[in-house]
Amino acid sequence: MKESTEETVWQVRNSFFGVYVHFPYCFKKCDYCDFYSEGIGAGPANDELSLFKSYQKEVSERVSHFPNLKHRTIDTVFFGGGTPSKAKTKNWYHFLEFLRSEFNVARDLEISIEVNPEDLSPQLLEEYAKIGINRVNVGVQTRNPKGLAYLGRHYDKEKYDSLLQTLTHSPIQRVGIDLMYGIPGLQTSDFYSDLSYILEAGLPHLSLYSLTLEKGTQYSRDVKDHKKTEPEENIQSEILTALPELMEKHGYRWYEVSNYAKPGFESKHNLKYWTYEPYLGIGPGAHGMIEGHRYGNPRNASLYQKKTPTNQYEPVTPNSELALTLFRLFSPFRYLEFIEMYLDKSSQAKYIETIHLWEKRGLCSISNGIFQWKKEALLLLDDLILSIIV
Numbered sequence: 010m011k012e013s014t015e016e017t018v019w020q021v022r023n024s025f026f027g028v029y030v031h032f033p034y035c036f037k038k039c040d041y042c043d044f045y046s047e048g049i050g051a052g053p054a055n056d057e058l059s060l061f062k063s064y065q066k067e068v069s070e071r072v073s074h075f076p077n078l079k080h081r082t083i084d085t086v087f088f089g090g091g092t093p094s095k096a097k098t099k100n101w102y103h104f105l106e107f108l109r110s111e112f113n114v115a116r117d118l119e120i121s122i123e124v125n126p127e128d129l130s131p132q133l134l135e136e137y138a139k140i141g142i143n144r145v146n147v148g149v150q151t152r153n154p155k156g157l158a159y160l161g162r163h164y165d166k167e168k169y170d171s172l173l174q175t176l177t178h179s180p181i182q183r184v185g186i187d188l189m190y191g192i193p194g195l196q197t198s199d200f201y202s203d204l205s206y207i208l209e210a211g212l213p214h215l216s217l218y219s220l221t222l223e224k225g226t227q228y229s230r231d232v233k234d235h236k237k238t239e240p241e242e243n244i245q246s247e248i249l250t251a252l253p254e255l256m257e258k259h260g261y262r263w264y265e266v267s268n269y270a271k272p273g274f275e276s277k278h279n280l281k282y283w284t285y286e287p288y289l290g291i292g293p294g295a296h297g298m299i300e301g302h303r304y305g306n307p308r309n310a311s312l313y314q315k316k317t318p319t320n321q322y323e324p325v326t327p328n329s330e331l332a333l334t335l336f337r338l339f340s341p342f343r344y345l346e347f348i349e350m351y352l353d354k355s356s357q358a359k360y361i362e363t364i365h366l367w368e369k370r371g372l373c374s375i376s377n378g379i380f381q382w383k384k385e386a387l388l389l390l391d392d393l394i395l396s397i398i399v
């Protein structure tokens with residue numbers, strides 16, 4: 010994506026797909042995290058090599074099931090987790106070589122990796138740049154030690170203190186940070202102090218999202234046992250609604266509820282999820298969507314390596330799913346193209362009728378088949394999306 014002053018209008022794209030790879034190990038399991046991940050301390054994972062072999066095996070099996078993938082082109086690869094920066098760079102390199110040998114790959118292939126602060130270093134970024142990784146996202150969440158302790162996150166003070174210095178001197182230009190707000194015990198001003206510290210560095214991508222309480226996490230058990238409290242919803246709504254204007258002043262485009270980018274620096278991979286493009290999900294706990302079918306892998310690394318059924322798929326249900334993803338976008342998109350491509354006639358009529366009602370209420374603009382939310386829709390978003398699918 011080139012930097013441009015014109016806003017990108019998202020549209021249906023038919024000849025590409027993305028690859029997501031889940032590396033399930035972390036230094037420590039955070040209390041609020043509901044991704045499949047296991048805390049294993051500072052050392053490497055015992056099964057790292059066999060896990061990478063299983064990734065290749067899974068890709069091959071899924072391609073045998075969907076041979077048409079060979080006619081598409083991979084334009085995004087995303088190493089997520091867990092903490093993929095915990096894995097050896099050479100293993101990512103071999104995996105990328107494998108993909109290049111098996112598939113058509115776009116010339117401007119986006120290759121992203123999530124990095125945790127404890128792994129970040131100038132040397133690591135050099136290594137990544139050498140193997141073609143061209144996008145790095147660091148899960149910071151907060152720089153406040155009290156907040157990190159509340160979240161049960163590993164905190165390496167030296168690394169947290171030097172991370173902006175490292176990122177602003179990165180050989181990889183497309184770098185971003187995740188920050189979280191609404192952490193109990195922290196004030197609104199704590200979040201803004203983190204944000205302004207990071208804004209000064211001018212990184213091209215920021216994900217700013219609220220803490221949520223997910224079932225099955227340590228955090229949810231602690232809330233149930235009255236050891237911790239729920240996320241601060243009032244603070245969250247206040248920050249959520251203030252952010253678009255503030256970020257715009259700093260030159261960022263608000264392209265998804267929680268995501269801001271300098272022009273041309275949007276995450277092409279994450280846009281696939283919101284624009285209903287196909288992707289292979291590889292690794293334990295990963296999900297994929299290919300040729301109108303979804304699948305999910307076992308949330309257990311050894312079970313995944315022993316036996317992952319690669320012939321079990323559920324058909325997608327675009328009449329309801331499309332709204333859940335597409336209408337999270339706050340940048341403009343060609344809504345008529347999307348609904349004509351994915352929905353049956355009666356759902357198309359329902360979508361169009363509802364969108365016109367939203368326009369009358371001043372919640373969105375529509376023109377020449379292009380849809381864009383207005384800020385007024387933000388706090389109502391969940392209900393609005395629900396209203397289009399029921």
Ligand code: SF4
Pocket residue numbers: 034035037038039042043044046090091092125148
């Ligand atoms: S580091 Fe990330 S993936 Fe790992 S437990 Fe924490 S939030 Fe989850």
